Amino acid sequence: MINEMLAYFAQGANWAGEAGIPARLGEHLWYSFLAVAAAAVLAFPVGVFIGHTGVGRVYLVSASNVLRALPSLGIMTLLVLLMGIGLLPPLAALVLIAIPPILAGVYAGVANVDPEVVDAARAIGMKDSRIILQVELPLALPLILGGLRGAILQVVATATIAAYVNLGGLGRYIFDGLALYDYGQVLVGAVLVTALALVLDGLLALLVKAVSPARRAIAR
Amino acid sequence: MRKQKLPLIAALSVVAGSLILSGCSNPTAAPSPSDTASGGTLTVSSANFTESEIIGNLYAEALKDAGFTVETKFNIGTREAYIPALSDGSIDVIPDYTGNLLLFLDKNADVSSPDSILSALPAALATKKLAMLTAASAEDKDAVVVTRATAEKWNLKTIEDLVPHNDEVIMAGPPEFKERAVGLPGLEKNYGFAPVKFEPISDGGGPATVKALLDGKVTAANIFTTSTEIPANDLVVLEDPKNNFPAQQVVPVAAEGKLDDKAVAAIDAISAKLSTEELIKLNGQVSGDAKVEPKQAAITWLTEQGLLGK
Numbered sequence: 001m002i003n004e005m006l007a008y009f010a011q012g013a014n015w016a017g018e019a020g021i022p023a024r025l026g027e028h029l030w031y032s033f034l035a036v037a038a039a040a041v042l043a044f045p046v047g048v049f050i051g052h053t054g055v056g057r058v059y060l061v062s063a064s065n066v067l068r069a070l071p072s073l074g075i076m077t078l079l080v081l082l083m084g085i086g087l088l089p090p091l092a093a094l095v096l097i098a099i100p101p102i103l104a105g106v107y108a109g110v111a112n113v114d115p116e117v118v119d120a121a122r123a124i125g126m127k128d129s130r131i132i133l134q135v136e137l138p139l140a141l142p143l144i145l146g147g148l149r150g151a152i153l154q155v156v157a158t159a160t161i162a163a164y165v166n167l168g169g170l171g172r173y174i175f176d177g178l179a180l181y182d183y184g185q186v187l188v189g190a191v192l193v194t195a196l197a198l199v200l201d202g203l204l205a206l207l208v209k210a211v212s213p214a215r216r217a218i219a220r
Numbered sequence: 221m222r223k224q225k226l227p228l229i230a231a232l233s234v235v236a237g238s239l240i241l242s243g244c245s246n247p248t249a250a251p252s253p254s255d256t257a258s259g260g261t262l263t264v265s266s267a268n269f270t271e272s273e274i275i276g277n278l279y280a281e282a283l284k285d286a287g288f289t290v291e292t293k294f295n296i297g298t299r300e301a302y303i304p305a306l307s308d309g310s311i312d313v314i315p316d317y318t319g320n321l322l323l324f325l326d327k328n329a330d331v332s333s334p335d336s337i338l339s340a341l342p343a344a345l346a347t348k349k350l351a352m353l354t355a356a357s358a359e360d361k362d363a364v365v366v367t368r369a370t371a372e373k374w375n376l377k378t379i380e381d382l383v384p385h386n387d388e389v390i391m392a393g394p395p396e397f398k399e400r401a402v403g404l405p406g407l408e409k410n411y412g413f414a415p416v417k418f419e420p421i422s423d424g425g426g427p428a429t430v431k432a433l434l435d436g437k438v439t440a441a442n443i444f445t446t447s448t449e450i451p452a453n454d455l456v457v458l459e460d461p462k463n464n465f466p467a468q469q470v471v472p473v474a475a476e477g478k479l480d481d482k483a484v485a486a487i488d489a490i491s492a493k494l495s496t497e498e499l500i501k502l503n504g505q506v507s508g509d510a511k512v513e514p515k516q517a518a519i520t521w522l523t524e525q526g527l528l529g530k
Contacts, residue, residue, distance in 0.1 A: 080428045084435040085392075085421065165428060166392070166419035175422050179396035 004184025005191065019172070025192065027168040031159045035091055036152055039098030047103045051110025051140070052132055060107060064100035072097055073161050080165055090162035097158055098151040105147015109140025142212040149204040156197045160189065170196070261289040262483060265302055265311035268295045270514065271360060271446060274502050275315035275470060277518035278490050285528045286486040294514075299324045306475050307348050313474040313487065318355055319466030321473070334467035345473065353472040353479075353487050356494035360446040361468035362402065364391075364413075364458045370439060371456040378459040380411045382440065391415040392432050393442030394424055402465055403442070410462045415440065430455075445496055448504040470494060493525045 008014055015021050050060050072093045079089035113136045121135045137144075160171030173189030176182070262283055266276030273294045284290045293311055296302050303324070305311045318337045322329045325344040330336045341352055364379050371377075374385055382389055397403035398418050407413045421429045425443035433441045434453060443450065445457060472487050479487070502521055505512040512520075522528045 077423075077428065081431055085419065085428065085432045085437050163420070164422045166421055166432075172420075176395040176398075176420065179394055179420075179422065180399055 001183045001187060004182070005187040008184055008188050019168075021188075021192070024168055024170050024172055025196065028156070028159055028170045028193075028196065031087075031091065031094065031162050031167070031169055032152065032155045034087075035094030035155050035159070036098050036102075036148070038091070039095045039102055039151060039155075040148070042095070043099045043103040044106055047106025048110055048132060048137070051107040052128070052136065054111070057107075057111075060103065064103055067096055067100045070096055072158050073164065076161055076164065085165045087162075087167065090159070090165065090167060093161065094155050094159060098155050101147045101150035101154065103147070105144050105150070106140065109143030109147075110136045112143065113139045142208055145204065145208045145211060149201065149208060152204065153197055153201050156200060157193060160193060261291060262312045262479070263291045263293055263310070265292070265296050265305070265314040266294040267299075267302060267314070267316075268297050270506055271499070271503055272315055274506055274514045274517060275494075275499075277514045278494075278522060279313055279315065279472060279487050281515070281518050281522055282486040282490055282527055283483055285522075286482055288483060303348060303350070306350055306473060309475060309478075312478045313472055313483075316471055316473045317360060317468040318471050319361065319468045321471065323466070331463075331466035333463050334469065337467050338469075341471070346476070349476045350473055351476045353474065353484055354491045355469040355471040356491035358446070358470045358494040358496045358499040359468050360444055360470070360496075360499065362397075362442055362465040363445045363460065364407070364440050365433070365443040365450065365455045366440050366458060367433060368454045368456055371458075376456070376458060378411075378461055379407060379413055379464070380461075382415075382458070383412050385439075386412075386414050387416050389413075389415040389439045390417045390419060390437070391440045391442070392419045392421050392429050392438040394422060395420040397442045406464045410464045446499050446503055448500055448508055451497075451500060452504075470499070489527050490522070493527070 009021075013020075017023065046060075050056050075096060076089050076093040079092055083089055110132075117135060117139070118131060121131045126135070159169055160174055162169045163171030163175045170189050170192045173185050173192070177185030177187075177189065264276050264280040264283065266272040276292065276294055280290045280292050296305065296311070299316075299321070302311065302314055306314060318334070318341060319331050322331060322337050322341050322344055325348065326340070329340050329344065338355060345352055364382070366376060366382075374381065376382060391404075393403065398420065399405070404414070404418065419432065419438050421432060423429055425441065425447060427449070429441050429443060430447075430449045430453060432438045433455070440458075443455070449455065450457060470491070472491065498521070502517055504510075505517045505520075506514050519528070
């Protein structure tokens, strides 16, 4: 099986064309990017609002726990039956798993800003909008990026389900390989997804470290 | 509050768990009331999917009615599991499908026509000390399926009629359909049919595939002939005159000499009446909205066909 996988990687034809490894990698990244971007647009304002005001904290925790518990493949299949095949069903399933970590990161980051710092900002005459933009968000950045990192990791790992319906991405190798009992090909997909997730996670870890002020321990 | 509820929840989940467990265990070996009548004990089995279990129930109920004591061991798996079980006598009779059964027994068998399969099967089975009964006309095989609207617009009857539309046909099917010899390669070789695009959908011709077809996102789809979706959505199965897809007639398989004439007659009577349309109806009752138990659906069908209480 390992040999079959290595043979697949070694064959030049598998690196070219619209079914080639670079193309599949590109599709995979594209789906992942779309899902994380959409989830960020949805989750970011909500997280800031709840973190800043403290309103609806209980609902946030339970709602994002419910989202975490949803099976992505099941959601996607249901959406395919409702909307038909296409990019939207897998994307929606991925957005749903990307929302909880982003939301949690933004909320926790904003809520954990030292209240004395916020009071000081208010005392020198800052309005809420300025407090959020110039005080809370910069201080929350490490946790926000941490949440984003978690979301990206999960989405990249789960974006394989797009290949269950007619789409591409690295899941194509896994679903096609399984259907043909070609486990070498399944392994190709699995190894590529793992490698992609690890590389992205490493890069994001460096980014999180870069924006974390050394003097301030990350509050968890 | 939460603490008080916990024991109750725990108790409920234990009850639910045991209900599920007991639901799983097959209520087999219940001695039938006709125990005292003639005949011995026969074990009827089925493969691990619903249609096979329904047909297995048809055999079991007909044999009970004929005076045999019947044990049932349904859902025992794939051919890798049940062919040896037939040979070693742990089960006595099971429904199978002609083409795939022959290919399982002999990879290089000639499956080019329904007759070549039926004539080669007995010898192939004999090598495992197995025998077949009369095959039914009911067939569960791969097919190229289009909507009624497409069939009328292009005047389609056979797969070959799709060839002039190669440039506009998008076909859906499970991923293996693109590579398997009976899939796209076979369709191109036999008919010259080569769709401009293939959309892999991994639900085995299930609801997502049907939805894509009905939405017009694909023009044709690989769906099994006994799918209840075909009559439900008025889909058209294109004829396959060159037998690209091997015939897959329902055939009862038994260990050699295990069934006496009476048992053979009881099962053959089912095969004589079991057409693809009837099998779709049975599948629809069990898998459709009605959710009838396979056993009940079998009894109802046998009664309707006048096969019980003869």
